[in-house]
Amino acid sequence: KQWYQRRVAITAGEYNSAATINKELYRLSRQYPLLTRLISIGQTHAKRTLCVMEITSLKGNKRTKPVVWVDGGMHAREWITITSAMYLIKQLLEGYNVNPQITELLDNVK
Numbered sequence: 001k002q003w004y005q006r007r008v009a010i011t012a013g014e015y016n017s018a019a020t021i022n023k024e025l026y027r028l029s030r031q032y033p034l035l036t037r038l039i040s041i042g043q044t045h046a047k048r049t050l051c052v053m054e055i056t057s058l059k060g061n062k063r064t065k066p067v068v069w070v071d072g073g074m075h076a077r078e079w080i081t082i083t084s085a086m087y088l089i090k091q092l093l094e095g096y097n098v099n100p101q102i103t104e105l106l107d108n109v110k
Contacts (some may be wrong), residue, residue, distance in 0.1 A: 010086050015079045018048045023084065025051050034058060034095045035106065055092050056110040057103075065110035 008018055010024050029038040037054040044050060058060060072085025095102035 004036060010083065011082075012083050012087070016069075016082060016086075021082060021086070022051055024090075025053055028040075028089065028093060029053065032096075035093055035096055042073065053089060055089065055094065055106065059104040059107040062110055065108065067110050 010020065025038055029036045035055055035057060039052045039054065041050045041052050056065060070085050070088055072082040073079070074081070091105060092102055096106055097103055
């Protein structure tokens with residue numbers, strides 16, 4: 001099932017290519033420019049771009065906010081971790097200013 005409805009290519013429960021994942025990260029960073037910052041941290045051995053997405057609100061001092069690190073795809077056979085991380089990203093971005101707990105989290109954590 002596609003859990004982002006028809007507007008994206010990430011499919012839960014299936015392998016998603018690096019190109020598909022990066023395309024979705026870029027799309028989300030354009031859709032939520034005030035909450036996200038997409039950072040390229042280098043390349044894989046296969047010359048694929050490694051992306052990190054920072055998610056936080058503009059409220060508070062970004063330099064002093066505590067940081068939560070969520071990693072997906074550390075090892076090649078752990079493909080489901082990418083889907084889990086993408087699901088968390090979706091929940092945080094779509095929940096900001098809708099869900100008070102998510103809003104408070106992003107206002108106080110980086």
